[in-house]
Amino acid sequence: MNDPVDQRPVAVISGGSRGLGLALVTDFLERGYRVETFSRSESAELAALRESTDPDALFWSAVDGTDADAVEGFVRAAARRHRRIDVLVNNAAVGLEGLLTLTSAAAIDAALRTNLTLPVLLTRACLKPMLARRDGVVINLSSINALRGQTGVAVYGAAKAALDGLTRGLAREVGPAGIRVVSIAPGYFDSDMTSGISPDQLRRIVRRTPLGRLGSVEDVLGTVRFLTSPSASFITGQTITVDGGYTC
Ligand SMILES: NC(=O)c1ccc[n+]([C@@H]2O[C@H](COP(=O)([O-])OP(=O)(O)OC[C@H]3O[C@@H](n4cnc5c(N)ncnc54)[C@H](OP(=O)(O)O)[C@@H]3O)[C@@H](O)[C@H]2O)c1
Numbered sequence: 001m002n003d004p005v006d007q008r009p010v011a012v013i014s015g016g017s018r019g020l021g022l023a024l025v026t027d028f029l030e031r032g033y034r035v036e037t038f039s040r041s042e043s044a045e046l047a048a049l050r051e052s053t054d055p056d057a058l059f060w061s062a063v064d065g066t067d068a069d070a071v072e073g074f075v076r077a078a079a080r081r082h083r084r085i086d087v088l089v090n091n092a093a094v095g096l097e098g099l100l101t102l103t104s105a106a107a108i109d110a111a112l113r114t115n116l117t118l119p120v121l122l123t124r125a126c127l128k129p130m131l132a133r134r135d136g137v138v139i140n141l142s143s144i145n146a147l148r149g150q151t152g153v154a155v156y157g158a159a160k161a162a163l164d165g166l167t168r169g170l171a172r173e174v175g176p177a178g179i180r181v182v183s184i185a186p187g188y189f190d191s192d193m194t195s196g197i198s199p200d201q202l203r204r205i206v207r208r209t210p211l212g213r214l215g216s217v218e219d220v221l222g223t224v225r226f227l228t229s230p231s232a233s234f235i236t237g238q239t240i241t242v243d244g245g246y247t248c
Pocket residue numbers: 014015016017018019020021038039040041042063064065066090091092093094114141142143144185186187188189190191192193194
């Protein structure tokens with residue numbers, strides 16, 4: 001007799017090895033999703049999570065998101081395995097700090113490939129199974145740097161602003177097929193990406209934040225939970241800012 005078809009929804013999350021990505025992987029698993037994730041290397045935390053998780057629920061591959069063929073291959077394998085993709089979270093990104101005039105062309109190219117080309121190509125690949133089922137949610141991790149200018153992060157901010165443009169344009173393209181596309185623009189939260197921010201800078205950020213604290217991974221998780229829930233079924237094409245009021 002054939003195995004019954006696994007009805008659990010499937011989430012694809014880029015960059016699930018650490019930071020917000022690892023928290024997203026854990027949260028989607030706890031909510032009963034099967035999860036497909038990739039990163040260039042596997043962290044000890046992700047390896048431990050894989051050890052303790054149903055092997056039919058969590059899949060990780062070593063993929064460098066700047067390799068377009070590898071990204072397509074990853075999605076093809078995921079779609080073949082599960083026959084559905086319900087949610088895509090474009091989470092993987094790299095920070096790039098420095099004045100533009102002092103930044104090499106190679107560093108700019110590498111950041112744009114990870115922070116912009118990767119989410120565009122990953123979204124294109126994941127849309128195929130979503131369109132086939134006329135259902136799905138794409139969440140793009142943007143940043144407050146897409147919304148406000150700040151010295152030293154012009155290229156990072158440009159990539160995130162472009163991602164918000166993708167959110168709006170794509171929402172129109174795929175909305176008629178029942179697929180929603182939303183950006184989340186977090187303020188600063190603790191992760192490897194922000195580990196270089198000095199205590200002085202952190203105090204300045206907190207002072208400028210009406211709610212008087214830094215953000216947390218949990219703040220972003222809550223927004224992802226909401227955006228993937230039926231309560232958000234009429235929200236698409238928007239950027240939701242989660243920054244304690246920093247940009248207001
Ligand atoms: N932290 C903040 O304050 C903050 C604020 C606003 C927005 N965000 C956004 O939130 C998202 C998560 O940030 P985070 O702070 O959690 O970042 P993080 O801790 O630096 O983690 C980044 C993740 O992306 C993966 N990654 C990076 N380059 C990759 C590549 N070329 N191919 C495959 N995977 C790659 C990393 O794994 P490997 O290195 O092993 O590949 C890692 O799993 C990002 O989109 C970021 O821009 C963060």
